[in-house]
Amino acid sequence: MLTVTATGEETPAASPGDGGRSGVPQEAARRRTFGVISHPDAGKSTLTEALALHARVISEAGAVHGKAGRKGVVSDWLAMEQARGISITSAALQFGYGDTVINLLDTPGHADFSEDTYRVLSAVDSAVMLLDAAKGLEPQTLKLFDVCRHRGIPVITFVNKWDRPGREALELCDEISTRIDLTPMPLNWPVGEAGRFRGVLDRDTGEFTRFTRTAGGATLATEETMGAERAAEEEGADWERAVEESELLSLSGSDFDQEAFLSGKATPVLFGAGVLNMGVRQLLDTIVRLSPAPAPRVDVEDKARPLDKPFSGFVFKVQTGMDPAHRDRVAFVRVCSGRFERGMVVTHAQTGRPFSTKYAQQMFGRERNTVEEAFPGDVVGLVNANALQVGDTLHVGKPAVRFPKLPSFAPEHFSVARPSDLGRAKQFRKGIQQLEEEGVVQVLRSDRRGDAAPVLAAVGPMQFEVAAHRIEAEFGVKLLLDRLPYRIARILAQPDQRTIVDRSGRAEVLRRDRDGVDLALFPDPVAVGSLQRLHPELKLEALVAGTDD
Template sequence: MTIDAPAHPLSTVAAEAARRRTFAIISHPDAGKTTLTEKLLLYGGAVGEAGTVGAGNGRRAATSDWMEIERRRGISVTSTVLRFEHGDTVLNLLDTPGHRDFSEDTLRVLAAADCAVMLLDAAKGVERQTLRLFEVARARRIPLITFVNKYDKPGMDPLAMLDHIEQVLDLAPYPITWPVGIPGDFRGVVDRRDGAFHRFTRTARGATRAGDEVLTADEAREREGDAWTVAEEELELLDAVTGDLDLEAYATGAATPVFFGSAVSNFGVGLLLDALLELAPSAQPRPTVDGPQRDLDAPFAGFVFKVQANMDRRHRDRVAFLRVCSGRFERGMKAVNARTGRPFTMAYAHEVFGDERASIDEAFPGDVVGVVNAAELRVGDTLYAGDPARFPPIPSLAPEHFVTVSNLDTTRRKHFQRGLDQLAEEGVIHLLRRDPVADPTPILAGVGPLQFEVAVERLRTEFGVPVRVDHANWSHARRTDAAGAEVVRTSRWAELVYRSDGMLLALFAGDFALDRFERDHPDVLLDRLLDR
């Protein structure tokens, strides 16, 4: 089925796409991701005051952490879209959860991003959960900009940090700014592009961009003494060994420009924001499953990368987050869902800023649109007008943790089933059943146990269902096909289950069981990535 797309000047779409920067932020918990997000919003003019994690005593809460569990626990458990304009550029900031337990959500968000900021703690460098998120980003080959945060506290010296990035991530670092002074005695940064020294001034409320002092080399030498002398020697070394930033390597995720600063003190954030405008790519044509890339000026097409229910508790709504890939989106337009072949009217569409929404009349490639009351849409769905298109599926990670879930209030059986189905459609958890028709104690599966905590809380608060979860001893899940399912059914080493979308999975209780099954049945499909 096709739907004619409205005609618009091709130059309008191309020009608007060139103004978009759609990027995500990935980091380990406690590296300062929420703080950096808030300060980018502050510098970009999107908020008048930066919020704080776990706000209280009259402080404004972080814009990106809008769920009650996020504000109570001080962690991000779901991705958030924050759209704002800075100068002539439209920025779509896709905030991601930092904890590895929610790395599936990050995987979906990175499918919609054109670039990512990798945030590192100056003392801890690449932490284990950062590494997992980096691997997700590398799998998508998206450009990475690195921000070394908390440089106003003790940590690694900058040359050691560059070596650390290169050795741990096999990623070529190229410092754009360079710190003066050691971690904990931070004097400021040199912008290697123009040689200007941005002096760090600690005030009662932190340094602000408007208060930055920009000094020449002679002024810095006089005021910073030995710290400047050391920095000059390091800069000479960098100039001799790094050359220019390899833009091709950066574009494919093999090299990363590096910035130093302190988000909590507002220092270096302005330079990072400027770099996003300069270095983050604008929207580019996207590959399709059955044909060539979808040109930006082709008729409208986009894909759903996230579904979130009950953002507005008063209306029990359901919002599908749609990344626009080509053409011009118009509120009220009709498009075809490639999965079902049925038309879908986007009568209620919003631009999204955390949990705040405002009606949007049009959007262009790179933008993220919140389609409201989208009960028919699923993660990975492609919507198109004009020439048919289908974008590649968004894979999910093989779960590593499993529990069985029991309804403690039998009078709310329908609410229990509806809540589980909703959470599965959003991707909060994988919903598995031994019997595809009826299973009184279905299985919840996830990358980490915190996903179950979120699921239990949402079942209680949004669907009014108290539940009990019990640990299950499986530790590996692999996707299989119909032929493999017949083998799994008769094996003592595996158990066959059905995911809520019909996918067949084989579950294994430990490495030994998985290894034994693979040795006995080398021809059976066992896939780690689960395509939606």
């Protein structure tokens, strides 16, 4: 017996007692869930928009800052993102491309939001590493690549902005090899130097695809594919150079190897210009063809949960304020196994309590629609899921399943927060609680300052700007922030040693809201070392990301 899914495909209908699991492996095989990582200003949000344009889910690509009379990009929906032209929160976009379901997770571009990016990377099966043709590998790109390597996430490299002056293609490939020990395997090669982009040579077929830009880059670039003989006639020296360099790559062992890609030893490389929608279709086709489909996820007991087991998933992001008309709260859940069905009652693993999924949404940036079902690899937005926190697991049936906790980065910046108007203290408290639940900042308390003046802790200072903007925009409270001189946080393993730290004169102990952990704050490593030499019995522990209960 067959049933038609929401995507229009016929799949085997669920049999009585199978928990709706029939056809799950087949549906999972159609999914591609990936994130885009890059240094700020490499063109990540623009590329995200171009991918959606090529999949025909938007009719016109928006622009960062909404320039040239164009609308803003769908993945940057916060007012602060649109004003500054940078991504400061992650976004999920789901759309179809042929017979494939794409789950694209756009990550924050700024280093101050690395914690959000790390959480997103825990929910993907592959990543696209975006490089600026003129700058190559930049510091934030290197950090995020290290995260991918640590998590075993295969990486596809897209060299962007080839329409602008930049470095030599061979030089960029050499940098990938020498700086991150990753073998570059170009699938295509640029015809024309950076700044004079003609098109790409397909290294597999030997054909040339010529790109012709459209006005403003808001619509698809025109593509014309031709054979090598005609390309040589029309492109002359540019084509000859591309062919010679491609042959040189083959001699150096840079032809594509799927096993090397999936094992994280090599990266497919493509060239293009996201702002002009050039080379983007080739990237999207490569993601569909080469990127891995969802695989069984490992739980806290280090056991892989098969895809066709009953539904399970984990919360990797919580976001409020997506709908200006309603201050609702959306928990983003990555489906790990089984078939999710809207309205099903699942178990919240952290509390053991039942949880209803009546309000389930499919996300496309800020836009969303009711989703009736989802499969491994999909991202489901659960609206008004106030009981859910980042890192929580949801599942159906017994025995219970829990996936590993998501990381919490060690904060390096600290500010005392107060409302400018004490008459709005209630709204202030609600806003601070919301930011803590979302993971925008960590919230610390001290007996000395009291609950009215919590300390906000952040990985980077821009998180404070986001916190102040959000609380004023969503709760009508102007935030006053007083910076503290601390840069290092350590866990105080024995709470009865609190007085040792507080009496030192250069440090203090605060309690973290979300888990009650005592954190000792110091201005610098010298202060930590000095106190430990004076008090060898003092037990301080480094904050370790991603530990389990």
